[in-house]
Amino acid sequence: MAATAMEHDGGAEVVVTPGELLGPSSSLEAGRGAYADGRPLRAAVRARRRRFVAPAPGSSDLRSTVEVVGHKAHGAVPQPGSIVIARVTKVMARMASADIMCVDSKAVKEKFTGMIRQQDVRATEIDKVYMYQSYRPGDIVRALVLSLGDARAYYLSTAKNELGVVSAQSIAGGTLVPTSWTEMQCELTGQIEQRKVAKVE
Known part of the structure; x- marks a missing residue:
């Protein structure tokens, strides 16, 4: 795999709620189930855990991507601008x-x-x-x-x-x-x- 994924909290399941702070946009990029609200990144959906994906080798953007995963429903999710x-x-x-x-x-x-x-x-x-x-x-x-x-x-x-x-x-x-x-x-x-x-x- 080109990118490696690291499970937050050692892979343990934690409930992430919409609007919950995930981290700063200076060091993280919003992935699935997340969005940037100004500078901080926040969860867009309720899910079981967060996952951080390392940037691809050779990428100019060195920020890891944070995803909110373990989400049962895969329908559309509102995002700012939608x-x-x-x-x-x-x-x-x-x-x-x-x-x-x-x-x-x-x-x-x-x-x-x-x-x-x-x-x-x-x-x-x-x-x-x-x-x-x-x-x-x-x-x-x-x-x-x-x-x-x-x-x-x-x-x-x-x-x-x-x-x-x-x-x-x-x-x-x-x-x-x-x-x-x-x-x-x-x-x-x-x-x-x-x-x-x-x-x-």
């Missing part, structure tokens, strides 16, 4: 939570939770954002992953024209059709509802 499709589950005064279903058009195989904060709903007039006029439970949204906010949820943003609600049902149970950046209309009743609408491609 575009995700998520279903809104709860709307509160200053944020909305959502279950991430797809990452960059690939389905996830485990539950990842996203959080859209009031300041990340749109790019302009942030002080005039009302969460209840932007999303409702059950809405399907396209969002950008900003970062792993904490061990429980990813911070998501819809503050671009192409991001926001892409599919929704009205209060009456009909399909909502976009009519502007901020409104959708029920096909059944003609009733207008407020949303942060994604630009129709």
Whole structure:
């Protein structure tokens, strides 16, 4: 083998949780299941152990690669910069939570939770954002992953024209059709509802 792998903690199984600090980016490179959050490297998934892979012989980059391995589900994993499709589950005064279903058009195989904060709903007039006029439970949204906010949820943003609600049902149970950046209309009743609408491609 061109590269040798060293098991962290002598190969013993340790639980690694999303957001857990793995080491500095000055001496380590992010591999599978890891990402760089500024300078430190952090785990992107929950798994059983960390593994450090030595650089290939002759490589100009002398940093070892850290991987989070022993992960049962091999579906897509959200990373900062990923575009995700998520279903809104709860709307509160200053944020909305959502279950991430797809990452960059690939389905996830485990539950990842996203959080859209009031300041990340749109790019302009942030002080005039009302969460209840932007999303409702059950809405399907396209969002950008900003970062792993904490061990429980990813911070998501819809503050671009192409991001926001892409599919929704009205209060009456009909399909909502976009009519502007901020409104959708029920096909059944003609009733207008407020949303942060994604630009129709």
